[in-house]
Amino acid sequence: MHAMHPLRITVNGQEHRADIDPRRSLLDFARDSLNLTGPKKGCDHGQCGACTMIVNGRRINSCLSLAVSHEGDEVTTIEGLAEGSDLSALQRAFVEHDAFQCGFCTPGQICSATALLDELKEGLPSVVSSPDKLAEMDEEIRERMSGNLCRCGAYNNIVAAISSVAGDKS
Amino acid sequence: MKPFDYSRLDSPDALSPLGAGKFLAGGTNLIDLMKHEIETPDALVDVTRAGMKEISQQPDGSIRIGSQITNTDLAANSDVRQNYPVLSEALLWGATQQLRNKATTGGNFLQRTRCQYFYDTARACNKRDPGSGCDAMKGLNRFHAILGASSSCIAVHPSDMAVAMAALDAEVLTRKVDGVERRIPASELHRLPGDAPERDHVLENGELIMAVDLPASPPRLQSYRKIRDRSSYAFAVVSAAVALDLDDGRMSNVRIALGGVAHKPWRASRAETALEGQMPSREMFLKAMKEEMSEAQGHGHNDFKIDLLPRVVAGVLRDLTAPERNGDRT
Ligand SMILES: Cc1cc2nc3c(=O)[nH]c(=O)nc-3n(C[C@H](O)[C@H](O)[C@H](O)COP(=O)(O)OP(=O)(O)OC[C@H]3O[C@@H](n4cnc5c(N)ncnc54)[C@H](O)[C@@H]3O)c2cc1C
Ligand code: SF4
Ligand code: FES
Numbered sequence: 359m360h361a362m363h364p365l366r367i368t369v370n371g372q373e374h375r376a377d378i379d380p381r382r383s384l385l386d387f388a389r390d391s392l393n394l395t396g397p398k399k400g401c402d403h404g405q406c407g408a409c410t411m412i413v414n415g416r417r418i419n420s421c422l423s424l425a426v427s428h429e430g431d432e433v434t435t436i437e438g439l440a441e442g443s444d445l446s447a448l449q450r451a452f453v454e455h456d457a458f459q460c461g462f463c464t465p466g467q468i469c470s471a472t473a474l475l476d477e478l479k480e481g482l483p484s485v486v487s488s489p490d491k492l493a494e495m496d497e498e499i500r501e502r503m504s505g506n507l508c509r510c511g512a513y514n515n516i517v518a519a520i521s522s523v524a525g526d527k528s
Numbered sequence: 529m530k531p532f533d534y535s536r537l538d539s540p541d542a543l544s545p546l547g548a549g550k551f552l553a554g555g556t557n558l559i560d561l562m563k564h565e566i567e568t569p570d571a572l573v574d575v576t577r578a579g580m581k582e583i584s585q586q587p588d589g590s591i592r593i594g595s596q597i598t599n600t601d602l603a604a605n606s607d608v609r610q611n612y613p614v615l616s617e618a619l620l621w622g623a624t625q626q627l628r629n630k631a632t633t634g635g636n637f638l639q640r641t642r643c644q645y646f647y648d649t650a651r652a653c654n655k656r657d658p659g660s661g662c663d664a665m666k667g668l669n670r671f672h673a674i675l676g677a678s679s680s681c682i683a684v685h686p687s688d689m690a691v692a693m694a695a696l697d698a699e700v701l702t703r704k705v706d707g708v709e710r711r712i713p714a715s716e717l718h719r720l721p722g723d724a725p726e727r728d729h730v731l732e733n734g735e736l737i738m739a740v741d742l743p744a745s746p747p748r749l750q751s752y753r754k755i756r757d758r759s760s761y762a763f764a765v766v767s768a769a770v771a772l773d774l775d776d777g778r779m780s781n782v783r784i785a786l787g788g789v790a791h792k793p794w795r796a797s798r799a800e801t802a803l804e805g806q807m808p809s810r811e812m813f814l815k816a817m818k819e820e821m822s823e824a825q826g827h828g829h830n831d832f833k834i835d836l837l838p839r840v841v842a843g844v845l846r847d848l849t850a851p852e853r854n855g856d857r858t
């Protein structure tokens with residue numbers, strides 16, 4: 359018999375304690391134990407980005423991460439982005455730009471884009487940036503969002519939505 | 529997924545044969561393989577909270593990178609971007625932002641092949657199941673090796689980072705369970721498959737990668753080029769990391785490492801020797817790479833790599849040695 363493991367983790371500002379099977383992914387823990395069903399299980403193998411969450415300020419694929427390894431971490435899911443009923447700027451932009459069709463990929467897209475805005479502020483490079491400056495914003499967004507697939511192909515409107523907010527920032 | 533015991537390593541000093549298990553770093557490769565039950569460890573030792581999280585300049589001018597530094601942080605480091613740009617580029621050409629945020633320097637080196645038969649537990653694969661055969665040999669082998677392969681395995685190592693590390697003459701610092709430390713040149717960390725393809729690398733069981741050293745004064749001109757099937761988020765069909773200096777217009781300190789062609793990052797030493805001291809020209813580049821390819825062998829779907837690779841390397845060398853670019857940089 360393999361032991362359960364204690365876990366203390368903060369999700370969307372709320373601390374949780376649990377005894378969990380070390381095999382449980384962060385994605386399954388959020389969906390099944392915390393009933394946060396925004397993050398989606400698209401592929402469960404790190405290939406589609408539907409499960410994207412922000413952990414200690416960085417976006418990750420929560421399907422490829424064991425919940426038990428997140429002791430003490432601060433996690434944000436799509437459920438944690440709005441302030442009450444006030445949507446975040448990106449959430450509003452996705453609505454305004456019609457940046458989804460079925461909506462399955464959307465929670466991952468928006469978490470990913472939220473972290474992307476911080477990465478731009480922080481000056482993190484991408485492969486399309488040149489040594490001292492960013493490429494054209496839409497090109498940066500396409501490259502930096504390539505870990506989020508959209509089966510409905512809403513890509514053009516997703517780029518437009520993110521660009522409208524990223525443009526405001528710069 | 530098979531059940532396993534989970535524990536955390538607090539520091540490399542706490543390594544012991546008793547606590548032995550498979551190391552868990554970012555988990556982006558290991559957890560994936562455990563879900564497929566290709567990896568079935570009885571115990572996981574989480575090393576992400578064991579320190580090894582610094583990038584520091586050493587007294588001799590070399591740069592030491594802790595094994596827990598993420599691919600994101602390594603690619604963004606200002607010393608690395610300035611003096612080892614080929615490494616930053618290679619990292620950024622790999623995977624996606626989400627994966628690079630978790631992937632670590634140590635884990636990236638030790639990621640396993642993406643050969644589709646290795647992943648498919650219903651197929652024969654000597655790497656996954658020694659002695660079972662190799663379905664890639666007569667199967668879909670477009671991504672497979674053209675150099676250094678054997679009759680038991682034609683898989684390639686998939687890392688972009690490791691190719692740049694090989695070109696930079698980086699050294700991997702490890703510690704074994706008995707506390708003995710050693711330094712291994714990055715280009716000798718992985719092995720050729722021979723008759724034991726189940727062994728990807730030369731590390732012993734329980735040997736921990738602590739850090740990687742980048743030598744001081746790398747060649748000034750550097751570049752990474754990756755040929756892939758999509759414009760983002762795809763493993764290399766082939767790739768090349770090139771570093772060199774120009775001395776009175778002649779090429780010197782030429783280092784070329786190739787990805788997507790062998791079971792390990794492939795140092796093109798024949799081509800390097802052929803180019804050293806020569807004036808740059810397309811004929812020279814192609815001649816040197818032709819020499820490197822003299823023992824290359826295709827397996828059907830991947831024959832095209834033998835023609836493609838010299839042209840990729842010639843293109844990188846042309847761009848690096850073009851007078852305008854060189855002038856820019858001095
Ligand atoms: C969809 C997808 C696309 C990808 N695309 C690319 C790509 O284009 N280019 C590319 O290069 N990579 C790509 N990757 C692979 C990715 O770069 C690797 O999964 C990652 O670098 C592994 O690092 P990790 O820290 O997550 O390792 P883990 O998964 O934690 O570990 C990998 C292996 O290394 C061992 N290990 C880890 N740390 C140490 C240590 N310090 N000492 C000794 N052993 C250790 C583990 O035991 C395990 O065997 C992709 C991955 C995915 C899922
Ligand atoms: S090439 Fe290697 S990894 Fe792929 S099926 Fe053959 S033995 Fe397995
Ligand atoms: S569900 Fe995690 S990347 Fe697809």
Ligand code: FES
Nearest residue numbers: 459461508509510
């Ligand atoms: S909106 Fe349907 S998958 Fe993206």
